[in-house]
Amino acid sequence: MASPALLVPGVAWSARSRLTLTPLAGRLSLITGGAANIVVASAGNELLLVDGGAAADAAQLSKLLAAHFPKHRLRAVINTHWHWAQSGFNAAARKAGADVLAHEYTKLWLSTEVNSRWEGRVYKPQPAASLPNKTFYSGPQSLPFGGGAVEYVHLGQAHTDGDVYVRFPEENIIVAADIVSPTKYPIVDSASNGWLGGMQGALRTIAARCDANTKVIPAVGAPVGVDAVKSQQDMCYSVVSRIGENYYKGGTFDELLASKPTKEFDSRYGDPALFLKQSYETAWYHVNEIRRVAR
Template sequence: MISDQHNISRRNFLSSAGLLTAGALIAPKILFAQAKALGPVEIIIKAAATSKINVTKLRGNIFMLDGSGGNIAVLNGPEGKLLVDAGIGVSKPHVFSALNSISKNPIKVLINSHWHFDHTSGNEWIHEAGATIIGQDITREHLTKSIHQEDWNYTFKPLPKQALPTVLFKTEHEHQFNGEKIHIQTYQPAHTDCDSSIYFPNADILHVADTFWNSYYPMIDYSTGGSIDGMITAAARNVARTTNKTIIIPGHGAVGNRAQLIDFHEMLVTIRQRVAKLKNQGRSLKEVIAAKPTASYDKKWGGFVIKGDFFTMLVYKGV
């Protein structure tokens, strides 16, 4: 995940994806000129069809896959494989090959961390492979209907019935598998209104999905209840739930640790304060963007799909 090979793979994905990944948007006017005929989501899907899947061994029998939208956790053992998130459906051959490189054990369980397509559009083939799908009730509800995401200018269609979670929970759920008592717990609205964390206590590994983008500005999806204040609250909760020994799997970015969670929380708090102060002075969105409230953070956090100006817009929208 943190190797040069991984960094090259990520750069290639970005160049083919037009600086865009699911859960994040760069305004269409700055997409590559040759990609103008395609919308941002179509560009992502096209890129995911050929993107390399990287496998990182974490601790014990838990691995992380990246390269198909959101990061995928894999718990492997004699009972089979349990996955957290499904990636993008067109990545199936590459994800399947990566899973087989871990073991030939069948896929038995899939947990959806939230509804976004880069975490769920692989649900159908993973269910067909034999997995029972677990998800929050709100996640299932979103996946049963069309959702127009204004910032992406894209309408997501419902998933087929066989791709929907069938084991549902409202606030928390426990699942015993391969010797791990996996604890799933929801957040208050943050990245969306249906975010969940997934904790593997024996290994002390916490998958926080898109409530944490490691070293990147995050997307906040206001179309389904996202909130900058909720992101800050979720980040603080993630810090409180971890120790210096905990391995953190972010929704996007490299495998993380508690110190990086603390940096992420501090960045969110500071930028929110700066943007709110300017907005309360009566400044327009254009004026606030021109003031560059993210400038001191852009070098570290603006190197992936969301740049400082776009993140300023997202924060402005929520304060």
């Protein structure tokens, strides 16, 4: 997800965007310069997108794809979650005859009004033509593509409650979107059931699918390796454990802040204010689980 200062999609965002395509590995390319990273896979005469950026950039994205892949048709878009920076191309994709794949909760959030208090905005329900048309609820999913298979798997409650990672086994690339945040504290979206313990578990799951050569694609920024994933996992584990201990002793949020629970991580991830507020508030609903969070 883009920073809170840039959270109103439209002309203002589009004016900032200059989408560029860079080869990633094999049949994969990375599109940057918009609201969030987009991964495009090409095989035969077909394209597959993982996330589609902001709606304001949909026309620009269509032109970019046509320029680089003039004889390809868009087969599918996989939404890693519901946020506008990932799902803004859905309507264009559906209009072009492509499928939009997502977890059922992603479709739920897109189809209902969402009051995102931490952003100070309300998201209106999206029209039916913008919704995922192929969803799943549980179990690993596999999409045949280019003679192989693309995996996409639900990660539970983490950044949101509908997050999936997408894995391209042949290229050894995992698209993790907003689960992985290498240089800033991650967003734990309280509006759609995110929680820090779940994010830690999601990072553990992703790390287990990596080897030393795996590239992991975050929502924002350059690809990273497994070490960055494990570092963020360790940070999440430490912070959620400290939040839990503060709850168990009856401490207040101000007392948690006074204990500086992120002090050894701030040099890497920056200002923890929003992260701690979101993590503290959402952890309340999981207070009985915190001591069972596995490292």
